[in-house]
Amino acid sequence: MALASKYSPKEVEEKWYSYWMEQGYFKSQVNEKEPYTIVIPPPNVTGVLHMGHMLNNTLQDILIRRARLKGFNACWVPGTDHASIATEAKVVAKLKADGIEKNDLSRDQFLEHAWDWTHKHGGIILEQLKKLGASCDWDRTKFTMDPELSDSVIKVFVDLYNKGKIYRGYRMVNWDPSAQTTLSDEEVIYQEKQGTLYYLKYQIADSNDFLTIATTRPETILGDTAICINPNDERFTHLKGKKAIVPICDREIPIIEDEYVDIEFGTGCLKVTPAHDINDKALGDKHNLEIIDTLNDDGTLNSFGMHYQGKDRFVARKELVKELEAMGRIVKTEPYTNNVGTSERTGAIIEPKLSDQWFLDMKELAQPALDAVLNEEVALVPAKFINTYRHWMENVRDWNISRQLWWGHQIPAYFYGDGKQDFVVAQTQEEALLMAQETSGNASLTIADLKQDPDVLDTWFSSWLWPISVFNGIMEPDNEEINYYYPTNDLVTAPEILFFWVARMIIAGYEYRDAKPFSNVYLTGIVRDKQRRKMSKSLGNSPDPIELIEKYGADGVRVGMLLSSPAGNDLMFDEDLCKQGSGFVNKIWNAYRLVQGWDVNEQTPQTESEKLAIDWYKNKFAQTLETIEDHYSKYRLSDALMATYKLIWDDFCSWFLEAVKPPYQGTMSQTTYDQIIGIFEENLKLIHPFVPFVSEEIWQHIAKRNPEDALIVASWPETTDFNEKVIADFEFATDVVAGIRTIRKEKNISFKDTIDLKVLDNEKVNQQTDAMITKLGNIASLDYVDAGVDGAMSFRVKSNEYFVPMAGAIDVEEEIAKLTEELAYTEGFLKSVQKKLSNERFVSGAPEQVVAIERNKEADALAKIETIKASLKGLE
């Protein structure tokens, strides 16, 4: 059957993906084989595939497919994350569009909407991954709010609470006034913003004097509870022990002294607002200051805001400045850039706020996780991230794990009284009741008296358990699955979540399995556009991955993603790379078309040059395989692809197939053909992780295969020894062919016209390659000569000289010029080599091998110079 010259991915991809699914190749269960496991970084359940996912999951699929070919029990666990704040924000926005406010709903009503949304949009992203060819074990698909996974989260919370690691604290936290929840430090993004530094005058009590302070947030003066000066600041000795009066609210506040104040900055006087600044809080604690919280949860001012009550903090700022101006209290203003914290999810400007929250004490938990990375039990790829990791882990701070949201795992703390400490932490309500009765000494408490903490846990408090919880391994030491699959092998993720997620998974791994969660962490780069801008929805510079797959095929896009993405480096995505990817796929397809179109005849004998080419390619393959394995072992997947790409395109297609191609209307020996098919099959195994679809398509075309013989479950080529001489001999011949082509090009001799070739064989090369040279150079006659040939164009490979006699007169001048240039270069080269060799310190100091190499170079150069000189003489 005639095959189309253009490979069309669409139906091929659908066909083989469903075949793979039907046959259950992606499935994994506990067996006697060695496992190779990857857990997917769970994407947000309601998200859609973006380029980062494409890159990430392409890499994982390459690793998992290769492991499957290598005979491991390959298990790739897919799933999604409930993404507490992100999902809740989306649901709130959706409800708002429908005219419903979150606050009008009960918790249960809201959760119902959230689940509806999750069911509607959840899983879309997993379907998209299938289009990419992701060979996940879909039967294992997990969601962080599945009953078993939720159960793990609650168990871990209770356990850590009982261990004294989780505590409740009244602390300064990051408050997102838009989502009205706290955020962990990691969820706050600092951005440089142009602001104003206001210099404000405060009257000193019982005097007509004023002092001036500088602030970027004038609206917070209403929460001031002190002015602080540096005790060593001589300018302010007269203020010691005095009081100041806060403008507008006319509250009297003490002037305190603390060396914390920077004498150089601003005016040297610092206003202290313990409720709204982390450093001020510390000062306040130290000096026993009053705390006045002037903000509502939504970022508007509360009753302490007086006539600004109910106004947003930024509106209040403007108006308050006007009022102060009118009062003559603004000395001056100056522009000032400072870093403003914003919410990672909502973008709102974060307010430091004091509140009761749950914290996890990280210090001790982090230690084994730090050690594991430092001693490379867990390897970070690239290793440059080790330093960053260490720095973070050594300075790790307690983790604020509570969020004032509804979508997520509700904190299993139950309040039975009105006191802040009147609570118990328990796995279930029933358990909680018993504990509450006991703790309170009140046996008549009922379920109705218990109020569960309304807050939910930080999303990462469930995803940090992911490599364990997907196998139900928390608190189940004897679970067969976890004991088999854990620790997993590789984790592929983005460096931006090294701390959010990776570090915490390692911590949880040691705490709950007493073992690392994975051995290697492959940190990908960020996908950027050609202008190096991060791809984002708002910029509209991110192509739709599914459209790309439609356009270039999944194989093409996979290759495109990988062509320029060394680990840890950002990837400048360019659609042309996908074009190159689909070009590669098409090349493979056409190579197959060529081979399957040959006429094969049992009677046709195998030629010497066929044998030679096959021998060469097998050795070349083995040599390249070694390189490829080395790249894989270092997670240099782009390099592994490039090595494969060049093997297939240059070595296999351009040289091998051209060398064995039968003459026009000729036939090929059955032996040769079978060997070529065998080689083709080995190639397909090698490319399968990168281009799973086209490789399977060709594999199944080559022969009718039983399900157990599909390419996806074939066996990866073994590394073998290879003969470097065979490779070198063949490549000597390809150099000769290239020399012939250059002359053809220079002299405008068409490839269709035959030429003669005379060889001055100083190298005593393997003449078996002559047949190939004749074929690929389109040589009419190849003869060996003892001396240079006049009236011919010449070129040299090592010290061999090749002559192509010219029918017409050759341009002597031009030839002389060319040869003279080559001579000058070679002589210069010789000179530098001889200089080295005549250097006593080099000969005695350098390793023997290096010196020997230099001596070889000298000999080669000398021989070559001889041939060039001889040729020049012939021309004169």
Place this chain on the structure above:
RNA sequence: GGGCGCUUAGCUCAGUUGGUUCAGAGCACUUGGUUUACACCCAAGGGGUCGGGGGUUCGAAUCCCUCAGCGCCCACCA
């Protein structure tokens, strides 16, 4: 402010412990080609004083110092 990293061809990047003709690859570019798979093709070719300066060494893209530019992470001084 603290830490880490980067600077090699027009672009994106390799270059392991200093030593093979080490100055590389892919893409882009130039030129020539309807060679019986592929124009998503074939062939040939041009292109870099390895950011600047200094040092160590027989020998430096590679090690050290210094200057310049860029990026990232952490901290968050009103």
